[in-house]
Amino acid sequence: QLQLQESGPGLVKPSETLSLTCSVSGGSISSSGYLWGWIRQPPGKGLEWIGNIYHSGSSNYKPALKSRVTISVDTSKNQFSLKLSSVTAADTAVYYCARRSFQLGWVYWGQGTLVTVSS
Amino acid sequence: EIVMTQSPAILSVSPGERATLSCRASQSISSNVAWYQQKPGQAPRLLMYGASTRATGIPARFSGSGSGTEFTLTISSLQSEDFAVYYCQQYNNWPPEETFGQGTKLEIK
Numbered sequence: 001q002l003q004l005q006e007s008g009p010g011l012v013k014p015s016e017t018l019s020l021t022c023s024v025s026g027g028s029i030s031s032s033g034y035l036w037g038w039i040r041q042p043p044g045k046g047l048e049w050i051g052n053i054y055h056s057g058s059s060n061y062k063p064a065l066k067s068r069v070t071i072s073v074d075t076s077k078n079q080f081s082l083k084l085s086s087v088t089a090a091d092t093a094v095y096y097c098a099r100r101s102f103q104l105g106w107v108y109w110g111q112g113t114l115v116t117v118s119s
Numbered sequence: 120e121i122v123m124t125q126s127p128a129i130l131s132v133s134p135g136e137r138a139t140l141s142c143r144a145s146q147s148i149s150s151n152v153a154w155y156q157q158k159p160g161q162a163p164r165l166l167m168y169g170a171s172t173r174a175t176g177i178p179a180r181f182s183g184s185g186s187g188t189e190f191t192l193t194i195s196s197l198q199s200e201d202f203a204v205y206y207c208q209q210y211n212n213w214p215p216e217e218t219f220g221q222g223t224k225l226e227i228k
Contacts, residue, residue, distance in 0.1 A: 037217075047155075047163065047206055049217040060215040063120055096162055103169060105153030105208060109162035 002027040004097050004110035012091075012117050018084040022097030022110060023077075030055045030075045035100050038071060038082045040093040041112070048093075052100075053080055087117045121145050121209055125220035131228040134197050140223045142190040142207035154183055154192045155206045157222075163206065167192065194225075202227050 008020035022036070029036060037052030051061035053071045061069045065084070073080040084091060094114050098106040122145040132138045142152065150170040155163035165174040167183040170190055180195040194201055207220040 039219075046222045047157075047208075047219040049208075049219060052217075062216060098162075100210075103151070103210075105155065105165040105168040105174070105210070106163070107165050107174065112162055 002099065002108045004099065004108055006095060006097050006110045006113040008113065008115070010114060010116060012087055012115060013119050014088055014117055015086055018082070018087050018091060018115055018117070020082045020095055020097075020113065020115070021079050022081070023079050024099075025078070028075075029073060029078045029080060033101055035102070036071075036073065036080045037098050037100065037106065039096045039098055039106070041096070042090075042093040050082065050084075050095075089117050091115070092117045120216060121148060121211060121218050123207055123209055123218050123220035125205075125207055125223050127223060128221070129224045129226060131226050132197055133228045134199060136197055136228075138194040138197055138201075138225055140192040140194075140205055140207075140225070142185075142192070142220050144188045144190070144209055147187045148209045148211040150186045151209055151211045152183075152185070152190045153208045153210065155208065156201075156203045157206065158203045166205075197225075199227075201225065 003025045005023045012018045035052040038050040053059040068085045070083045094112040096112045097110045099108040100106040124143045126141045152170045154167040157163040171183045182193045204222045210217045
């Protein structure tokens with residue numbers, strides 16, 4: 001059974017860079033046919049797609065976040081990562097990593113990790 | 120950006136009754152729509168993809184329909200475990216962006 005686990009600091013200062021890693025077990029991140037992505041949810045609010053990446057490294061980002069977001073993949077560690085720069089309080093959210101197949105939805109999700117932006 | 124608009128924001132229904140949730144896309148997205156259920160403190164769970172295909176393990180009381188810009192999720196006979204927040208999501212091929220609706224909270228009447 002595929003499992004995803006987010007890790008990273010739970011508190012980030014304003015203007016700094018948020019960095020999270022998603023560790024994948026029970027399957028290879030190098031397998032073709034899948035997208036690996038990040039989705040966030042501010043407290044009490046809805047879901048927001050941040051971006052996704054293929055195992056090849058090709059990525060897509062939400063236009064409004066594109067200038068601040070980088071998603072990368074490390075196939076040797078079976079992990080992929082999120083970096084979000086110049087954070088503000090509006091970036092406070094539960095961040096989920098997830099996997100989806102082409103033409104399917106996001107089937108596998110991590111448990112989510114709360115990241116708070118505060119000084 | 121393709122905007123997904125869900126209605127209503129809150130739906131109050133009695134157990135055993137039918138619930139109908141709607142989702143409208145700001146432009147045609149074929150059938151590239153998924154539906155998710157989210158309970159408090161949990162990650163979302165995929166219910167439907169391709170607008171009308173149930174994901175693995177999803178009960179038959181859940182059904183989806185629609186194409187183009189109008190989509191519907193129907194729960195035929197509500198069980199206690201179905202009261203949750205539901206999100207639609209588009210994953211159209213071009214532009215290669217994804218967006219979620221703002222959610223519909225299904226509550227017990």
